[in-house]
Amino acid sequence: MPLARPYQADTPLDRVVDALPPEAFDAQRLRALATQALTDDNTTIPGCDAASARTALRALAALWSALPPAGTPQELDAAAQALIEVGDIVTDLLDGRVTPAEAHRALAAHARPFGEYLLSCVPILMAAVADRSGIGAA
Structure with a gap:
Protein backbone atom coordinates (compact mmCIF):
# COMPACT_ATOMS: atom_id res chain seq x y z
CA MET A 1 0.00 0.00 0.00
CA PRO A 2 1.11 3.59 -0.49
CA LEU A 3 2.52 5.48 2.42
CA ALA A 4 -0.33 7.00 4.39
CA ARG A 5 -0.08 10.46 5.81
CA PRO A 6 -1.60 10.68 9.29
CA TYR A 7 -4.70 12.85 8.95
CA GLN A 8 -6.25 14.69 11.87
CA ALA A 9 -9.14 17.15 11.91
CA ASP A 10 -6.69 20.06 11.55
CA THR A 11 -4.38 18.50 8.93
CA PRO A 12 -4.05 20.92 6.02
CA LEU A 13 -5.18 19.42 2.73
CA ASP A 14 -2.33 20.94 0.73
CA ARG A 15 -0.76 18.00 -1.07
CA VAL A 16 -1.40 16.74 -4.57
CA VAL A 17 -2.81 13.49 -3.20
CA ASP A 18 -5.45 15.47 -1.27
CA ALA A 19 -6.99 16.74 -4.52
CA LEU A 20 -7.36 13.34 -6.19
CA PRO A 21 -10.92 12.05 -6.58
CA PRO A 22 -11.77 8.88 -4.65
CA GLU A 23 -13.30 7.22 -7.73
CA ALA A 24 -11.09 6.49 -10.70
CA PHE A 25 -13.52 6.85 -13.60
CA ASP A 26 -10.62 7.38 -15.98
CA ALA A 27 -9.22 4.03 -14.84
CA GLN A 28 -12.51 2.36 -15.80
CA ARG A 29 -12.33 3.94 -19.26
CA LEU A 30 -8.69 2.84 -19.60
CA ARG A 31 -9.69 -0.72 -18.70
CA ALA A 32 -12.21 -0.78 -21.55
CA LEU A 33 -9.75 0.81 -24.00
CA ALA A 34 -6.86 -1.51 -23.11
CA THR A 35 -9.08 -4.59 -23.22
CA GLN A 36 -10.37 -3.69 -26.66
CA ALA A 37 -6.96 -2.64 -27.99
CA LEU A 38 -4.95 -5.58 -26.71
CA THR A 39 -7.42 -8.43 -27.13
CA ASP A 40 -8.96 -7.50 -30.50
CA ASP A 41 -12.33 -7.34 -28.76
CA ASN A 42 -14.71 -5.23 -30.83
CA THR A 43 -17.51 -5.28 -28.25
CA THR A 44 -16.07 -3.58 -25.15
CA ILE A 45 -16.55 -0.01 -26.39
CA PRO A 46 -19.65 0.37 -28.56
CA GLY A 47 -18.89 2.01 -31.89
CA CYS A 48 -15.12 1.54 -31.57
CA ASP A 49 -13.18 -1.25 -33.26
CA ALA A 50 -9.97 -2.79 -31.95
CA ALA A 51 -7.80 -0.87 -34.45
CA SER A 52 -9.24 2.46 -33.30
CA ALA A 53 -8.73 1.41 -29.68
CA ARG A 54 -5.07 0.59 -30.43
CA THR A 55 -4.65 4.03 -32.03
CA ALA A 56 -6.15 5.69 -28.95
CA LEU A 57 -4.02 3.60 -26.57
CA ARG A 58 -0.90 4.45 -28.60
CA ALA A 59 -1.75 8.17 -28.35
CA LEU A 60 -2.23 7.87 -24.59
CA ALA A 61 1.07 6.01 -24.20
CA ALA A 62 2.79 8.73 -26.24
CA LEU A 63 1.46 11.36 -23.82
CA TRP A 64 2.82 9.39 -20.87
CA SER A 65 6.19 8.94 -22.58
CA ALA A 66 6.38 12.67 -23.31
CA LEU A 67 5.99 13.77 -19.69
CA PRO A 68 8.77 16.15 -18.71
CA PRO A 69 11.36 14.45 -16.46
CA ALA A 70 11.33 17.46 -14.14
CA GLY A 71 9.06 20.30 -13.20
CA THR A 72 6.46 18.35 -11.26
CA PRO A 73 6.11 18.65 -7.49
CA GLN A 74 8.95 16.63 -5.98
CA GLU A 75 6.51 14.18 -4.40
CA LEU A 76 5.46 13.16 -7.94
CA ASP A 77 8.93 12.70 -9.45
CA ALA A 78 9.17 8.92 -8.99
CA ALA A 79 5.59 8.31 -10.12
CA ALA A 80 6.06 10.57 -13.16
CA GLN A 81 9.24 8.75 -14.17
CA ALA A 82 7.46 5.41 -13.80
CA LEU A 83 4.58 6.66 -15.96
CA ILE A 84 7.07 7.71 -18.65
CA GLU A 85 8.45 4.15 -18.60
CA VAL A 86 4.94 2.65 -18.69
CA GLY A 87 4.21 4.70 -21.82
CA ASP A 88 7.36 3.34 -23.42
CA ILE A 89 6.41 -0.24 -22.50
CA VAL A 90 2.93 0.12 -24.02
CA THR A 91 4.36 1.64 -27.20
CA ASP A 92 6.93 -1.15 -27.46
CA LEU A 93 4.18 -3.75 -27.05
CA LEU A 94 1.94 -2.15 -29.67
CA ASP A 95 4.89 -1.90 -32.07
CA GLY A 96 5.89 -5.54 -31.51
CA ARG A 97 9.29 -4.71 -30.00
CA VAL A 98 8.46 -6.71 -26.87
CA THR A 99 6.35 -9.80 -26.34
CA VAL A 129 -1.81 -7.96 -21.50
CA ALA A 130 -2.52 -11.14 -19.52
CA ASP A 131 -5.90 -11.51 -21.23
CA ARG A 132 -4.21 -11.10 -24.62
CA SER A 133 -1.51 -13.65 -24.01
CA GLY A 134 -3.01 -16.05 -21.50
CA ILE A 135 -0.33 -15.33 -18.89
CA GLY A 136 -1.28 -14.95 -15.25
CA ALA A 137 -2.34 -11.44 -14.22
CA ALA A 138 -0.86 -9.96 -11.08
Missing part, protein backbone atom coordinates in the same frame (compact mmCIF):
# COMPACT_ATOMS: atom_id res chain seq x y z
CA PRO A 100 3.27 -9.67 -24.13
CA ALA A 101 5.17 -11.66 -21.48
CA GLU A 102 8.05 -9.16 -21.56
CA ALA A 103 5.62 -6.24 -21.36
CA HIS A 104 3.81 -7.88 -18.44
CA ARG A 105 7.08 -8.32 -16.53
CA ALA A 106 8.16 -4.75 -17.27
CA LEU A 107 4.79 -3.39 -16.14
CA ALA A 108 4.95 -5.48 -12.96
CA ALA A 109 8.06 -3.54 -11.92
CA HIS A 110 5.84 -0.45 -11.73
CA ALA A 111 2.98 -2.11 -9.83
CA ARG A 112 4.12 -0.67 -6.53
CA PRO A 113 3.64 2.46 -4.45
CA PHE A 114 5.54 5.63 -5.22
CA GLY A 115 5.27 7.40 -1.88
CA GLU A 116 1.56 8.10 -1.47
CA TYR A 117 0.77 7.23 -5.08
CA LEU A 118 -0.04 4.14 -7.11
CA LEU A 119 -0.22 4.21 -10.89
CA SER A 120 -3.74 2.88 -11.40
CA CYS A 121 -3.01 2.25 -15.07
CA VAL A 122 -0.42 -0.45 -14.32
CA PRO A 123 -2.66 -3.26 -13.00
CA ILE A 124 -5.22 -2.41 -15.69
CA LEU A 125 -2.61 -2.73 -18.43
CA MET A 126 -1.18 -5.88 -16.86
CA ALA A 127 -4.62 -7.50 -16.86
CA ALA A 128 -5.22 -6.58 -20.51
Whole structure:
Protein backbone atom coordinates (compact mmCIF):
# COMPACT_ATOMS: atom_id res chain seq x y z
CA MET A 1 0.00 0.00 0.00
CA PRO A 2 1.11 3.59 -0.49
CA LEU A 3 2.52 5.48 2.42
CA ALA A 4 -0.33 7.00 4.39
CA ARG A 5 -0.08 10.46 5.81
CA PRO A 6 -1.60 10.68 9.29
CA TYR A 7 -4.70 12.85 8.95
CA GLN A 8 -6.25 14.69 11.87
CA ALA A 9 -9.14 17.15 11.91
CA ASP A 10 -6.69 20.06 11.55
CA THR A 11 -4.38 18.50 8.93
CA PRO A 12 -4.05 20.92 6.02
CA LEU A 13 -5.18 19.42 2.73
CA ASP A 14 -2.33 20.94 0.73
CA ARG A 15 -0.76 18.00 -1.07
CA VAL A 16 -1.40 16.74 -4.57
CA VAL A 17 -2.81 13.49 -3.20
CA ASP A 18 -5.45 15.47 -1.27
CA ALA A 19 -6.99 16.74 -4.52
CA LEU A 20 -7.36 13.34 -6.19
CA PRO A 21 -10.92 12.05 -6.58
CA PRO A 22 -11.77 8.88 -4.65
CA GLU A 23 -13.30 7.22 -7.73
CA ALA A 24 -11.09 6.49 -10.70
CA PHE A 25 -13.52 6.85 -13.60
CA ASP A 26 -10.62 7.38 -15.98
CA ALA A 27 -9.22 4.03 -14.84
CA GLN A 28 -12.51 2.36 -15.80
CA ARG A 29 -12.33 3.94 -19.26
CA LEU A 30 -8.69 2.84 -19.60
CA ARG A 31 -9.69 -0.72 -18.70
CA ALA A 32 -12.21 -0.78 -21.55
CA LEU A 33 -9.75 0.81 -24.00
CA ALA A 34 -6.86 -1.51 -23.11
CA THR A 35 -9.08 -4.59 -23.22
CA GLN A 36 -10.37 -3.69 -26.66
CA ALA A 37 -6.96 -2.64 -27.99
CA LEU A 38 -4.95 -5.58 -26.71
CA THR A 39 -7.42 -8.43 -27.13
CA ASP A 40 -8.96 -7.50 -30.50
CA ASP A 41 -12.33 -7.34 -28.76
CA ASN A 42 -14.71 -5.23 -30.83
CA THR A 43 -17.51 -5.28 -28.25
CA THR A 44 -16.07 -3.58 -25.15
CA ILE A 45 -16.55 -0.01 -26.39
CA PRO A 46 -19.65 0.37 -28.56
CA GLY A 47 -18.89 2.01 -31.89
CA CYS A 48 -15.12 1.54 -31.57
CA ASP A 49 -13.18 -1.25 -33.26
CA ALA A 50 -9.97 -2.79 -31.95
CA ALA A 51 -7.80 -0.87 -34.45
CA SER A 52 -9.24 2.46 -33.30
CA ALA A 53 -8.73 1.41 -29.68
CA ARG A 54 -5.07 0.59 -30.43
CA THR A 55 -4.65 4.03 -32.03
CA ALA A 56 -6.15 5.69 -28.95
CA LEU A 57 -4.02 3.60 -26.57
CA ARG A 58 -0.90 4.45 -28.60
CA ALA A 59 -1.75 8.17 -28.35
CA LEU A 60 -2.23 7.87 -24.59
CA ALA A 61 1.07 6.01 -24.20
CA ALA A 62 2.79 8.73 -26.24
CA LEU A 63 1.46 11.36 -23.82
CA TRP A 64 2.82 9.39 -20.87
CA SER A 65 6.19 8.94 -22.58
CA ALA A 66 6.38 12.67 -23.31
CA LEU A 67 5.99 13.77 -19.69
CA PRO A 68 8.77 16.15 -18.71
CA PRO A 69 11.36 14.45 -16.46
CA ALA A 70 11.33 17.46 -14.14
CA GLY A 71 9.06 20.30 -13.20
CA THR A 72 6.46 18.35 -11.26
CA PRO A 73 6.11 18.65 -7.49
CA GLN A 74 8.95 16.63 -5.98
CA GLU A 75 6.51 14.18 -4.40
CA LEU A 76 5.46 13.16 -7.94
CA ASP A 77 8.93 12.70 -9.45
CA ALA A 78 9.17 8.92 -8.99
CA ALA A 79 5.59 8.31 -10.12
CA ALA A 80 6.06 10.57 -13.16
CA GLN A 81 9.24 8.75 -14.17
CA ALA A 82 7.46 5.41 -13.80
CA LEU A 83 4.58 6.66 -15.96
CA ILE A 84 7.07 7.71 -18.65
CA GLU A 85 8.45 4.15 -18.60
CA VAL A 86 4.94 2.65 -18.69
CA GLY A 87 4.21 4.70 -21.82
CA ASP A 88 7.36 3.34 -23.42
CA ILE A 89 6.41 -0.24 -22.50
CA VAL A 90 2.93 0.12 -24.02
CA THR A 91 4.36 1.64 -27.20
CA ASP A 92 6.93 -1.15 -27.46
CA LEU A 93 4.18 -3.75 -27.05
CA LEU A 94 1.94 -2.15 -29.67
CA ASP A 95 4.89 -1.90 -32.07
CA GLY A 96 5.89 -5.54 -31.51
CA ARG A 97 9.29 -4.71 -30.00
CA VAL A 98 8.46 -6.71 -26.87
CA THR A 99 6.35 -9.80 -26.34
CA PRO A 100 3.27 -9.67 -24.13
CA ALA A 101 5.17 -11.66 -21.48
CA GLU A 102 8.05 -9.16 -21.56
CA ALA A 103 5.62 -6.24 -21.36
CA HIS A 104 3.81 -7.88 -18.44
CA ARG A 105 7.08 -8.32 -16.53
CA ALA A 106 8.16 -4.75 -17.27
CA LEU A 107 4.79 -3.39 -16.14
CA ALA A 108 4.95 -5.48 -12.96
CA ALA A 109 8.06 -3.54 -11.92
CA HIS A 110 5.84 -0.45 -11.73
CA ALA A 111 2.98 -2.11 -9.83
CA ARG A 112 4.12 -0.67 -6.53
CA PRO A 113 3.64 2.46 -4.45
CA PHE A 114 5.54 5.63 -5.22
CA GLY A 115 5.27 7.40 -1.88
CA GLU A 116 1.56 8.10 -1.47
CA TYR A 117 0.77 7.23 -5.08
CA LEU A 118 -0.04 4.14 -7.11
CA LEU A 119 -0.22 4.21 -10.89
CA SER A 120 -3.74 2.88 -11.40
CA CYS A 121 -3.01 2.25 -15.07
CA VAL A 122 -0.42 -0.45 -14.32
CA PRO A 123 -2.66 -3.26 -13.00
CA ILE A 124 -5.22 -2.41 -15.69
CA LEU A 125 -2.61 -2.73 -18.43
CA MET A 126 -1.18 -5.88 -16.86
CA ALA A 127 -4.62 -7.50 -16.86
CA ALA A 128 -5.22 -6.58 -20.51
CA VAL A 129 -1.81 -7.96 -21.50
CA ALA A 130 -2.52 -11.14 -19.52
CA ASP A 131 -5.90 -11.51 -21.23
CA ARG A 132 -4.21 -11.10 -24.62
CA SER A 133 -1.51 -13.65 -24.01
CA GLY A 134 -3.01 -16.05 -21.50
CA ILE A 135 -0.33 -15.33 -18.89
CA GLY A 136 -1.28 -14.95 -15.25
CA ALA A 137 -2.34 -11.44 -14.22
CA ALA A 138 -0.86 -9.96 -11.08
